[in-house]
Amino acid sequence: MRKQRALLSMAALSACALAVAGCGGSSSSGGGGTSLSVPKLSAPTALGKSEGQLNLIAWAGYAEDGTNDKTVDWVTPFEKQTGCQVNVKIGNTSDEMVTLMKSGQYDAVSASGDATLRLIYGGDVAPVNTSLVPNYKTVSTFLKDKPWNSVNGQMYGIPHGWGANLLMSNSSVVSPAPTSWGAVFDANSPYKGKITAYDSPIYIADAALYLKATKPELKITNPYELDDAQFTAAVDLLTTQRGLIGEYWSDYTKEVSAFESGDSVIGTTWQVIANLITADAKVKVNAVLPQEGSTGWSDTWMVGAKAAHPNCAYQWMNWIISPKVNAQVAEWFGEAPAQTLSCKETADPDHCTTYHATDSAYAAKIAYWTTPTKNCGDSRGNVCKDYAAWTQAWTQIKG
Template sequence: MKKHLLAPAAALAALGLALSGCASSDGGDGEAAGGLQIDVPEIPMMEELGENENEVNILAWSGFVEPAWAEQFTAETGCTVNRKIFATSDEAVQLMRTGEYDLVSASGDASLRLIVDGNVQPLNTELIPNFGDDIVEGMKGQLYDTLNGNVYGIPIGRGANILQYNSDVVTEDPTSWDVVWEADSPYAGKIAAYDSPIYIADAAIYLMATQPDLGIENPYALDETQLQAAVDLLKQQNGMVSEYWNPTTNISSFTGGNSVVGTSWEVLRKATGDEKFKSVLPEEGSTGWSDAWMLAADAEHPNCAYAWMDYTSSPEVNGQIAMGFGMAPANGAFCEMSDEAKEHCDYYNATDEDYYKQVWFWTTPIDQCLDGRTDVQCTNYQDWTAAWATVKG
């Protein structure tokens, strides 16, 4: 069900997955979220809406564009929805660069690449009435989709990468990621790890807590020394891993007994259908994912695209997407609509900002250090892709 990256082929890196974010020299309009300055292509923002075109072409994760609400949208707007499902963030980036799609549901491990490479345009939120006070604060103004004072992404939903465990085997409830990283883990050989270069950030989070002398301040801002430390930890873990999972293998890995502890998503834990599988957000914090609609720089159907972003930001439709997919909705008003909605929101900690303050949402690593350092060059996504290949061998 959930998606995101599978291990990308090395050839993808050669197609331009690496980014070069350079500090803005003007000191004015280059300020990004958190005060960071990054040069991005100047692409005009729509000032007003025109008449709806007859269609809109959308790239989406599975479950984000379903017939039930797409057909209602068409009835209300006259915009026929043409959907293409993608399986990984890398695939989404490649497809958006073809110029054939108006919108994409991008995760944080894709969105910054699209912004810096000029593939998407800034959004005029005044033209999206449902992007208002009900959108949870923790999904606004984030570095992965907000730069230079411009909004590039309309939030859809979010989730944390949690520590899942089989309580029949892991009888002492874990509170730390040490059970998956330390060489003396009693669960060696039964540890599930996410299959993606972005998993390097999980190692970095653990190192932030256990090796503070490395100076890691942001798990997506690693210089060469810090990246090597994360890779060394990942290589140590490699000998203990039972399976590098993707969403289609995670559930079977746990239910089949191949894995007893490791990273997972709440939606996948729920899908096991077995209460013996429990989860925790460990004391070190975790990585996570946040998805948003992004509009192509040269969108052929921008008016229908804006209509879609507004439509799917309403509490009713955003809630349907969140429940059908298995994530925290972006529109917090949905959580008050029914007992079922409240139960869903409670399960995914939808409006609990204290919970999500512990989550480092996926953000594409770029040459410019996202922690604000200017005395070193950080490693980028291409570096991470190459490093990940050495981890898995």
């Protein structure tokens, strides 16, 4: 893991003040099964010549050209090989990315799961012909045709990288190491004031995931598809937890500092954060995927519906998931590569083991970030809480 990874301003799912306008829900499997329609857009059947230009919106660290570190550059080789000059706009939040894509000025975006359905149902991204992306064949199957990147069996993007939200604890203070999310939700926790949690409305799903395992009477099947009773239970749990929280985090450096100073001793984290703390050797931590499973992310490269340079966009998608390049991105960014063949290309031979890159059983324990919508994706219909409701509730929870 490279310490230079100070670029991780990443997947901080921001409080989205916008309703998911016109956005329906996805089913709990395969991305299909809803009665809602998406804008009628078609995927190309063949690629033409490179247009010589490519305008991207990307999380920091996803499109490195050597500016931040001369040894970290997979953009320049792409430009030389394809003739597509890459222009990158860093997206700081998912909400910002959605807004930028609506402008029609960008060819592709590295979207997280809280943005993808908004982009699909909003008609801002086009369906993707995966046969035109040769490297897609060897992408992990558990990332394909999922609720956050497809609708009715049609892929709307190419999986890029993924990871789980883990439970981390200070090994010297929290003993034995917990194996359940109950450790951060226990109203009588001995660690009151030193518990930390991810600062985003999407964190409501973490509470729902815990309730799914511990309160079966709520009948939660999907932590992103919550009706009024389920949503209220999750909000109530988080409201109680608020009295235990020392501080929330969205900037990974904030959590690193809090654990190293002792201000935080237990809470949700990413594997890369645990790696950084371990590398600093100032404090020993334990990071696990708890018995209830966890939430997590799977980022997707999507092509703009109004892309002026679609041929370059397709070439970029194939490039970014090629074995060597996807390995470079995954190590720099601190995540599991989507490309199965990347595990033979990582500088750290243990990278894929550390991040469980090809472990389908591990991946199956993750409830990947998916945009909450009113459509429950089942017989309940349109009675679930959408992301606007999640945002409002999160504001109230934090006070």
